[in-house]
Amino acid sequence: MLSVRASPSPSGFVFDCRLNGGAIGRKDEGPNYDCLRKRYFDGSHKGPGLGLGFDTTTCVAPACHNNRSNGGLEHQRPRGAYGKDGSRVAQFQSEANRNLGSHYPPQQACPIMPFQMPFVVTRISVPSSTSSVDSQSLMPVPSVDSRPHVNMHNSSPPAPTVHSTLSMQQNQRNQGPFIVKQAMPLLPPGPPPYPQDILPVQNPYPVASSNQPGISAYSGLITSLLAQGLISVTNQTPPQVSLGVEFKAYPLKVRHESVITALYGDLPGQCTTCGRRFKCQEEHSKHMDWHVTKNCMSKSRKLKPSRKWFVNMSLWFIAAEALCTNAAPKFMSAETTVEKKNSDEEVAIPAEEDQTSCVLCRECFDDFYSHEREEWMYKDAVYLNAPEGSTEGMDRSKLGPIVHAKCRQEGSQRKRLRRS
């Protein structure tokens, strides 16, 4: 049973949403987001003792505050590290715990009911009387392009603010079904908020499929609220005025809302560490991996690092090309299939302290201890300029920097494609 309660708190109004009973199913969310999720969840657990309960405001907002304020005033970034076994998740997690304070147990850390809401609650105010909402009426789920904005309006009392930084929910995949039986919004009067105070209570990314039970349940709630006239739905698709490709066509000094929206609202997901925005979850996830890699690099350094020499011309071309094509589709030709076969074999070269990351993709190497060779090795790594076959006994300086085998392969593929 889901109950939604709102009560005043020193920091504004608090929504208290609880789910009781066993109707919630958590699905596996795939490996991509593990480390991320841990970070958010570790800090956000404040379990009421109900295995599946969730308490949006109390568990989220203060935890996020802790996350930052605990670390003092430093510019903190999430830290993570690759373990010797290549498992960065575990270390990331414990690291996150340290950042967040050890009173957040890591393992029971996922009590939050992750969900996606294909709408944005922009304003909420409710009459002082309690309303119950019947969830039986479900409405079709809005599609990607027409996310309705829900304005819950009422002239008096003034709208209280929803103070909840639902950062973790931004990173959730859609979840199993739950049943909404009753929702009891009760919002006492309070001071009017700053407009920018109102944070969208949502998973920021547009929903790809509309058959998600979690959404249906929410839709049901919304439908009910709509039916009772407590909220109204406005389709807030901003008018897409294209400014065109000519400078002369319009006055430069006039604000065009669509231009600003393109830089903010059109990129719904935001990295809470660096403020970067993303259009889709995949990009967001990739970006968080980048943070992990970056931190892994800074962590793997023992002392103050030194500035590296700039790359030479040929490496610059490879690196610039790699940077500019990382979103490009991968090509598979007959030739590359053969090459792939070879690279499936284990490739590893001795680890070097001077180079801990691939010069092409800049990600850290996974290292392991080879009992056969009795030294530390980089997994799936090759020398950029190494010929096929063994490099034993070759002059190290002729072999060039260390790169991932797959990165070198991609580089050479592109070269071939360009030549052909």
Place this chain on the structure above:
Amino acid sequence: MAHGGGARQVKLDRESELRIEVGNDAPLKLRLLNGTAEIFGTELPPDFWLTFPPRLKFAVFTWNGATIEMDGSTETDYTADETPNISYVNVHAVLEERRHRAKPLPPDDPNSQGPRVIVVGPTDSGKSTLSKMLLSWAAKKGWKPTFVDLDIGQGAITIPGCIAATPIEMPIDPVEGIPLDIPLVYFYGHTTPSNNVDLYKVLVKELAQVVERQISGNAESRASGMVINTMGWIEGQGYELLLHAIDTFNANVVLVLGQEKLWSMIRNVLKNKPGVDVVKLQKSGGVVSRNAKFRQKSRSHRIREYFYGLANDLSPHSNIANFSDFSVFRIGGGPQAPRSALPIGAEPAADPLRLAPVNINRDLLHTILAVSFAKEPDQIISSNVAGFVFVTDVDIQRKTITYLAPSAGELPSKYLIAGTVTWLET
């Protein structure tokens, strides 16, 4: 205006900005409490303390209103509600449309070339700031524009005296600046182009060729285009060099900041060139004019930053080498024939591109030398550089030279280039 420290909040109205100069001695901490805000096009994370090093000048701008909290002392901080940012972001929007138009087109289509924007204007008109904004907004939307910095005076990418280019893949970090992962750097060796105008032109051409080659081979780069920052020297020879840069990089959008005269001059010159837009923009009131002393100081900081990092977080290495380990060259200048040896009325003229070997002596003390990637001396002019060393001692008796290098180990090459860039380590 100046503030001694302590936490305080500033509420910013829609389209206003908080202009800050961090105090001289301690860093400033700042966070976005609510709303949205950006620093030169890079959005601030919500509720996250950022640390800005001493003396940094920046502005926190908001499109829709924000509350900022600061902790620490500032030299200056004030709120301004008049900014040219709307026209700047509208320029971005047009560039964005052109990128979209370019992307699906085959390379031979004239419109397949994304915007090549060159930002020109007098000193202290906010050229590098506008460049950063355009780059960050483009990167925010997922483009990978190439940043080209032709400003040898200040150098947004690396130390003064260089021209450089680097692809930008994410909004520029408001603290760390342009990422130095993969810059392509050419060493000119002087902080004003009048020392050797021909050399400057040759290097601009070299850089343009390499960037052109990279861009032409990659549809993403091509559609993303370039943002080119230039010098503030816009009179006489400086103006010629601007036209040279516009031409060499095939710029198709010229943004003229803060000077009507320059705008009309360039527009007149380019009016017969199809497909080039010359757009006049206002400079920001937040741009402070910097005197020669300040410029010298900020150059010195840039060099320090190269070796030691912005927050003293890098460790350079001091090395001793024999004179015979290196070959140092100077481009242009060189020994000139004395006037007395020339026919009456003739001026001593040195080949500006002549490569002259430099004897290692005490004259090199406290100079910055660039390490060339050249394999042979005659490739030095056309080669990019691996970085820089700073000469801290020259021992004539022992024939050794002590230098500071960014990292340990051997230099990537034995060919060094001398210029007139000096530094006093402070």
